[in-house]
Amino acid sequence: MANLKDIRKRINSVKSTQQITKAMQMVAASKLKKAQDSVVQARPYASKMSDVLASLAVRVKPGKHPLLERREEKKVELLVITSDRGLCGGYNGNVIKAADSFLKTRGAGGETALLSVIGRKARDYYRRRNWEFQTEELNPGTTSFAQAEVVAQAIIDRYVAGETDAVYVAYTDFQSAMTQTVQIKRLLPVEPKALAEDEFPVEYLYEPSEEALLTDIIPRYVATQIFRMLLESIASEHGSRMTAMDSATKNANEMTDKLTLLYNRARQAAITTELMEIVSGAEALN
Amino acid sequence: MESDKIRLKIASPYREVLDVEVDEVVAPGEGGQFGVLPGHTPFLATIGVGQLAYRQGNQLKYVAVAHGYAEVEYHQVIVLLDAAELSDEIDVDRAERARQRAEGRLAEISPEDKDYVVELAALDRAMNRISVAKI
Numbered sequence A: 001m002a003n004l005k006d007i008r009k010r011i012n013s014v015k016s017t018q019q020i021t022k023a024m025q026m027v028a029a030s031k032l033k034k035a036q037d038s039v040v041q042a043r044p045y046a047s048k049m050s051d052v053l054a055s056l057a058v059r060v061k062p063g064k065h066p067l068l069e070r071r072e073e074k075k076v077e078l079l080v081i082t083s084d085r086g087l088c089g090g091y092n093g094n095v096i097k098a099a100d101s102f103l104k105t106r107g108a109g110g111e112t113a114l115l116s117v118i119g120r121k122a123r124d125y126y127r128r129r130n131w132e133f134q135t136e137e138l139n140p141g142t143t144s145f146a147q148a149e150v151v152a153q154a155i156i157d158r159y160v161a162g163e164t165d166a167v168y169v170a171y172t173d174f175q176s177a178m179t180q181t182v183q184i185k186r187l188l189p190v191e192p193k194a195l196a197e198d199e200f201p202v203e204y205l206y207e208p209s210e211e212a213l214l215t216d217i218i219p220r221y222v223a224t225q226i227f228r229m230l231l232e233s234i235a236s237e238h239g240s241r242m243t244a245m246d247s248a249t250k251n252a253n254e255m256t257d258k259l260t261l262l263y264n265r266a267r268q269a270a271i272t273t274e275l276m277e278i279v280s281g282a283e284a285l286n
Numbered sequence B: 001m002e003s004d005k006i007r008l009k010i011a012s013p014y015r016e017v018l019d020v021e022v023d024e025v026v027a028p029g030e031g032g033q034f035g036v037l038p039g040h041t042p043f044l045a046t047i048g049v050g051q052l053a054y055r056q057g058n059q060l061k062y063v064a065v066a067h068g069y070a071e072v073e074y075h076q077v078i079v080l081l082d083a084a085e086l087s088d089e090i091d092v093d094r095a096e097r098a099r100q101r102a103e104g105r106l107a108e109i110s111p112e113d114k115d116y117v118v119e120l121a122a123l124d125r126a127m128n129r130i131s132v133a134k135i
Helices: A001-058 A090-110 A122-130 A145-160 A212-285 B092-108 B115-133
Strands: A075-081 A113-117 A133-137 A164-176 A178-187 A205-207 B006-010 B014-020 B025-031 B032-036 B043-047 B050-056 B057-075 B078-086
Touching: A001 A212, A001 B006, A001 B014, A075 A090, A075 A122, A075 A145, A075 A212, A090 A122, A090 A164, A090 A178, A090 A212, A090 B043, A090 B115, A113 A122, A122 A205, A122 B092, A122 B115, A133 A145, A133 A164, A133 A178, A145 A178, A145 A212, A164 A212, A178 A212, A205 B025, A212 B057, B006 B025, B014 B078, B025 B043, B025 B057, B032 B043, B050 B115, B057 B115, B092 B115
Parallel strands: A075 A113, A075 A164, A113 A133, A205 B043, B006 B078
Antiparallel strands: A164 A178, B006 B014, B025 B032, B025 B050, B043 B057, B050 B057, B057 B078
């Protein structure tokens, strides 16, 4: 009879796990909605910002600003953006995998690779592998533009000081709740969007001067980029968690069904044995 | 000119604040206030802390703004800002609390402290929001 009790215990434990995954799925769904909204809301600003930068950069001579200047990439910094929390399917694993192969190929070519992390998962992973971090931030899922600005400033400072020749970011691009793709994009040097063939740069009046504006706008543009990538990553995290929890809930469902079947069979077998015993006992009396 | 209106778009990193047709815009540039009427020459300027006013017909409306850029084209003004709040959106109590907090900190630290500037800027923004809300 111990078997019956064991199965019942398993069923209960699977059911309570299912309750948790179900709740997490629902929480992730509502957070995803919010995160998705903020991605969409942040878009006008980000796209306008790159337009302004593009129109400004065509009229300023290259080399006017250190962040526009391209150097030979000898020291490369990679900023890895993951989440703080797990239980979101392959989300963090995918980012780290892409980051790892990037670091490996870059490191092999005699280049020095530097590392910065946002998010506890990446931090723990690379700390175990004895990496040193240039910038280390957590990713609590409530991004503020101020946080992005702080990170951007640190990255810019290192670039201007010549500690890095190029900066890349590994993050997850949010396409839909079901699809997120890991991307590695170059952040520095800044490459302004090229104007289309039929677009002409408009002649502007500037206040203050072009250069002053450019010095002001570029760091902000970098911060905007980081901010956008953070938002995308957070939306992806919730999307990925939602899908993972959805399949976990489904698996739990299947498992309860199987276990229930097993339980019923065991119960039936027990009853049959008991009946057999009674019948054979009665027969022995005759 | 094909149109005598200006399209005014205001966006902060978090959201698009405003997208309306207006007749006139007055913005607090860092080099001084400037007004924009339809057909203005293309113009790019930095914006400081202050009030941006826009006119629709004979109605005047205000937005509390802080730090950013204005890109002016013939019939379009795009303003990118760190922070922007419409006058009827401003939470006066919150702004008041921010003002008191900033004042309290300013009283504690010396003017040489590097946070002094930060707090001064915070006070500036809070005062600006309060004054816009009261218009």
